[in-house]
Amino acid sequence: MFSRLPAEAREVLEYTLTHNRWRRYETINLIASENVMSPLAEAAYMSDMMHRYAEGKPFKRYYQGTRYVDEVEVRAARLMGELLGGALVDPRPISGTTANASVFRVLAPCGGKALIAPVQAGAHVSHTKFGTLGALCIEHIEMPYDPENMNVDVDKAVKMVEEVKPHFVVLGASVYLFPHPVRELAEAAHSVGAKLVYDAAHVLGLIVGKRWRNPLDHGADVMTASTHKTFPGPQGGIIATRSEELYKPISRAVFPYFVSNHHLHRLPALAVTAVEMKLYGEQYADQVVRNAKALAEALAAEGFKVLGEHLGYTKSHQVVVDVRPQGGGAKAAKLLEDANIIVNKNLLPYDPPDAIKDPSGLRIGVQEMTRFGMKEDEMRQIAVYIRRVLIDKEDPAKVKREVTEFRKRYTRVHYALDAPGVLEEGPDGVKLRLLY
Numbered sequence: 001m002f003s004r005l006p007a008e009a010r011e012v013l014e015y016t017l018t019h020n021r022w023r024r025y026e027t028i029n030l031i032a033s034e035n036v037m038s039p040l041a042e043a044a045y046m047s048d049m050m051h052r053y054a055e056g057k058p059f060k061r062y063y064q065g066t067r068y069v070d071e072v073e074v075r076a077a078r079l080m081g082e083l084l085g086g087a088l089v090d091p092r093p094i095s096g097t098t099a100n101a102s103v104f105r106v107l108a109p110c111g112g113k114a115l116i117a118p119v120q121a122g123a124h125v126s127h128t129k130f131g132t133l134g135a136l137c138i139e140h141i142e143m144p145y146d147p148e149n150m151n152v153d154v155d156k157a158v159k160m161v162e163e164v165k166p167h168f169v170v171l172g173a174s175v176y177l178f179p180h181p182v183r184e185l186a187e188a189a190h191s192v193g194a195k196l197v198y199d200a201a202h203v204l205g206l207i208v209g210k211r212w213r214n215p216l217d218h219g220a221d222v223m224t225a226s227t228h229k230t231f232p233g234p235q236g237g238i239i240a241t242r243s244e245e246l247y248k249p250i251s252r253a254v255f256p257y258f259v260s261n262h263h264l265h266r267l268p269a270l271a272v273t274a275v276e277m278k279l280y281g282e283q284y285a286d287q288v289v290r291n292a293k294a295l296a297e298a299l300a301a302e303g304f305k306v307l308g309e310h311l312g313y314t315k316s317h318q319v320v321v322d323v324r325p326q327g328g329g330a331k332a333a334k335l336l337e338d339a340n341i342i343v344n345k346n347l348l349p350y351d352p353p354d355a356i357k358d359p360s361g362l363r364i365g366v367q368e369m370t371r372f373g374m375k376e377d378e379m380r381q382i383a384v385y386i387r388r389v390l391i392d393k394e395d396p397a398k399v400k401r402e403v404t405e406f407r408k409r410y411t412r413v414h415y416a417l418d419a420p421g422v423l424e425e426g427p428d429g430v431k432l433r434l435l436y
């Protein structure tokens with residue numbers, strides 16, 4: 001299709017528009033931090049707004065020509081706030097990490113202290129001295145881990161908050177089966193004048209779908225999130241709070257400290273996704289949680305060591321499997337990729353930190369396959385494919401052919417508004433002409 005183009009351009013377009021369709025239409029994608037937008041949200045994303053600038057706040061910009069962007073941004077923020085049970089929302093951070101940076105910058109000075117969830121309970125690199133906290137020269141102190149509950153050790157953590165008197169406490173995680181104890185730690189934080197930040201990057205979609213506790217209802221002062229993990233919007237971040245006093249300085253940190261322009265085409269896509277989540281979010285989140293549990297149970301039944309059995313395996317979109325008997329995380333993830341099943345290798349709570357290149361586990365997320373209409377039966381089928389590759393040691397190429405056929409039955413995005421005539425499909429299905 002691109003044969004008349006110069007080779008450099010042709011190759012890039014083929015990789016992007018032809019070959020990478022494999023990820024969307026031929027693989028069982030189980031990366032826990034990914035999702036797909038609806039066709040309508042994608043159409044809203046592919047607009048002229050991607051070329052424009054709008055530094056500052058709506059109706060108080062440093063640029064002319066922003067009147068429609070302003071209207072969209074106000075709506076995106078309002079819709080997200082409504083979905084969170086009433087909150088002031090800043091939708092300008094271009095990622096979850098940028099959202100965290102803006103909040104952390106305001107809540108502690110350089111040299112200040114933050115208590116964070118232990119790495120074993122899934123803390124994200126941005127919560128650590130190796131990431132955003134380090135860049136802001138805020139000291140990170142890990143709260144103790146409770147292996148039995150696979151969570152923050154609440155009693156010890158409360159004592160630690162009282163002793164250390166941090167500027168803020170961070171909860172929320174990337175590897176995440178069970179909710180962190182927000183209420184207890186918010187109370188402890190408030191008793192020493194500290195704030196509780198809840199990083200909902202992974203679980204935002206479950207929160208707005210009411211299948212995960214809304215941290216703002218349980219004492220969190222500020223919530224940050226990515227808008228593209230369980231929340232199926234464009235890649236980006238938000239900050240939400242019910243406190244005007246916090247909202248103002250944090251918003252002043254987003255711009256100009258961490259973004260100048262905020263990638264405006266995200267905003268209409270975020271707003272459209274918010275409308276869809278208002279309509280279908282509860283159904284979607286319910287199915288995500290059911291699917292995760294079904295997949296965990298099925299994998300255990302097929303002979304895998306699935307973490308959290310004594311706690312019911314999972315309450316989130318994730319499943320975590322110990323694949324040491326199958327040769328370790330790196331090998332298992334590669335074999336599965338060869339069979340068109342995409343997962344990531346992951347450290348398990350009992351791995352040493354230096355096992356990062358070949359950790360013991362796999363982290364699996366079901367949210368994207370749920371969006372494509374899969375339910376509990378499909379989860380059981382996926383568990384069989386995984387068993388055939390990793391336990392029966394069947395040739396991945398053979399399983400791949402079956403996976404590809406199976407996946408072809410699930411290509412429509414569910415829990416989404418219809419978008420008739422929005423996109424035109426080219427000869428091999430490439431979206432050729434978009435709305436603008």
Ligand SMILES: *Cc1c(COP(=O)(O)O)cnc(C)c1O
Pocket residue numbers: 033094095096097098100123124126172173174199201202225226227236237
């Ligand atoms: C993914 C993630 C982030 C970072 O989000 P980006 O949007 O990728 O910057 C922050 N916190 C947690 C807990 C995450 O899992």
